[in-house]
Amino acid sequence: MGLKSVLSKVFAARVNRELNYLRKNAIALQQKTFTDLVDAAKDTAFGKAHNFAQINNYQDFKANVPVHDYEDLRPYIDRVVKGEENVLWPGKPKYLAKTSGTTSGVKYIPISKESMPQHIKAARNALLSYIHETGNADFVDGKMIFLQGSPVLAEKNGVSTGRLSGIVAHHVPAYLQKNRLPSYATNCIEDWEQKVDAIVEETHNQDMRLISGIPPWCQMYFDRLSAKAGGKKIKDIFPNFKLYVHGGVNYEPYRTRMEDSIGFGIDSIETYPASEGFIAFQDSQKEKGLLLLVDSGIFYEFIPSEEYFNEKPTRINLKDVELEKNYALIMNTSAGLWGYSLGDTIKFISKDPYKIVVTGRIKHYISAFGEHVIGEEVEHALMSVAKQEGIDVVEFTVAPQVNPPAGQLPYHEWFVEFGTPPANLQAFAIKVDKALQTKNIYYFDLIEGNILQPLIIQSLQKDAFINYMRSEGKLGGQNKVPRLANDRKIADGLKGYIS
Template sequence: MLSLKSALAKPFAKRVYKKIQKWANNPVETQDKVFKDLISQAAGTAFGIDHDFVSINNYQDFIKRVPIRDYEALKPYVDRVVAGEKDILWTGKPLYFAKTSGTTSGAKYIPITKQSMPNHVNAAKNAILLYIHETGNAKFVDGKMIFLQGSPVLKEQNGVQLGRLSGIVAHFVPKYLQKNRMPSWETNCIEDWETKVDAIVEETVNEDMSIISGIPSWVQMYFEKLQLKTGKKVGDIFKNFNLFIFGGVNYEPYRAKFENLIGRKVDSIELYPASEGFFAFQDKQDKKGMLLQLNSGMFYEFVKADEFFDENPKRITIKDVEVGINYVMIISTNAGLWSYNIGDTVMFTETKPYRVIVSGRIKHFISAFGEHVIGKEVEQAMKDATEGSEVRINEFTVAPQISPESGLPYHEWFVEFENDPKDISALAKKIDKSLQEQNSYYLDLLAGKVLQPLKITKVEKNGFQNYMKSIGKLGGQNKIPRLANDRKIADALKSFIVTK
């Protein structure tokens, strides 16, 4: 019998679905309104005055006045906000800074304002409600839910709270979910990731978990520890666990391993959250791609990835994008980010409505020989090669080997197997075949004897976790880059490879 809470969830979900359909069916008009609202609201800010917002009447005016910036280029303005100044990038002061670890700039301080905060909270809630509307399944709202995330402990800096995004969002869990939410506040505040996961296992092992959420690599660690403690499959420990919510990385490379750990298939919802905004979520179980959030105080621009480093790359809006093209996504938001390059590349899977997949990072690619291999391609190649086989992968990353001891250069795939393939060279050939089919540049380099086929280097069990631990990035929102154009990660992994 349905509880009152799950019975009420269905009509609520229907209402939210109808609201979302309104803007999803009017995408260009929705984005035009967001654009105008952003410009008018920020006209009196330091950034708005410096870039003459009062004379911006259309998108072409905006392009002329506001160049694409990354964090480094926006940092002089951010530094003023961090120092406590008002009305710099957005009106007033931000409510929070989401602190992230930047690669070139050290720590990044991404502002979250009163206007942008609801976007971070509502998108995840709406993803669950649209799942209820589509499937009719609301029973899970009575069970316990776990969100593996960073510590919610915040610090204050010049009157603004500072912390990790997932920790900030933890302060906005609706009252009706707080009784169901795991782990306890005290456990969530544990900083050391391994200690925290051990504590979460102790707290949850005897509970009725129905939703589990987090970055797949760290949820996998939680599942493995549960299995070690009980000797049971996760699906047998949690009989009512039927929904896995994830974001941050592609789930496909982990899917076979997860289904083995759980012991059965469960539905999943993909999210696309970032400190800069909650950009998209999966709105249909049978559709590839996530619904781009066009009505959430964010204006989107796109630049073709292979033109991005040109002197004056062409910037386009939602109305001119095409399916299947690799774009760098640029955002302007009601948190005060302006034509800001978040570093992600996306591809549209369809435009009615606008759905995207994350195809990689503009800085994460391999083109040591002009092959332009991107994250989506290596993940697809691994999926093609292992699908329908017994092979299960825990983690992998790819790097170019430019000067091998003998023979031609090649791509080196560092792979941590859950169970070793019977024939590792046969697996390498399958991966290579898929990569050649996806990427003509790579195919030409092999045919022209510039490269030899890829080689697999086995990483020991828990090698990637131990590597992340060694660099102080175990757990939380940290992820292994799927590929790199240099050998920094490859060289660091030498301590964790299987030597014959």
């Protein structure tokens, strides 16, 4: 055991004590965060326009600050991007994180000098929580790889601008820099396929012990590593590889294939970072859920997802949440995002401490017929049946077919890339449909009432989703295919890949 791993255990014990305080004092910490945020921003343009100086409690806040999406806040953010100070938060942001919105085009999310350290602290604490619980710290003595965007930053009116993962690369602690791969030059490669090939060349003979990245792109890395090594499992290429860190999409649909590539059931840590803030991380290998970070400069609000599009939806803070209820997540941050709808839905599975699971996206659902099917439901339906049947699913997405061939009822059309396809696709589809009916009563009623016919699965060619993403210019990085949509854009794009 090296010096770094020994010291990390000492540090992990200290961080665990801090996290225990967070776990036991979540409501008080959220109240303090609320007070501090409002007070800090009362003299900004947004604070003056929304009467922050007169806000004394959460009810006052709701009365003065409406829920916003990016487009609602764009007039303020545009002023920030143009270099104006004291707009949403005191001074100028430290960075602008560049993201691609589905409806907003390019988005610029401010990251302040107060919010940036919270991203690093949360990522660090996720690893230290793992070390404290398991005692496994050897990975800090070996090489670590982070599959991420380019660290090359542009500048907009005096503010550095780039992808969040590229920005974070500039803040990796010095004690980890020598352990970190790939090299800076390789990380700067923009073309994802060239970048993955370069990473394979740099890492295939290294002592890799921790790998981090979005599951589909890590799988692509593993596939190319294995091909270079003549079909070897990842465990034989990296004998000391013991920990996988992931976020951005639900890992469960990818787990079977990933672990088959690796060669064993590896420990994993799920994180919930966003450009807007680092929200939660998995703090235990024994318990489900992600620990909500209540002292990271974010004051959280929640709207029951079924009310989200109402004119006056219910809007609550942490103390009033209920278990197993689906909420749209609303954020107020130390970078100046106010009443900001992240677009994600979550549910609480514990209140002692407050732990969540991510259930989907507000705009990623199917309700063409009033069924309001969400991501969590389609993932459960497909993966539970696939597990029972021993079927390997690579990737999938779902869309409504509202204009079926003459004489047919409408249906949900599933586009699935299988690793090992079912022997009888129609029988498999019937089981998935039954599983979805048990998860969503509205869908059940529509099937029973002959409004919809059971779902239809289209089996796709190998690498269909990679090829589709390449054709859209969205291969790699933080890009991912939505699990479901209420329109046919992705479905129509995948029609050419049906096997």
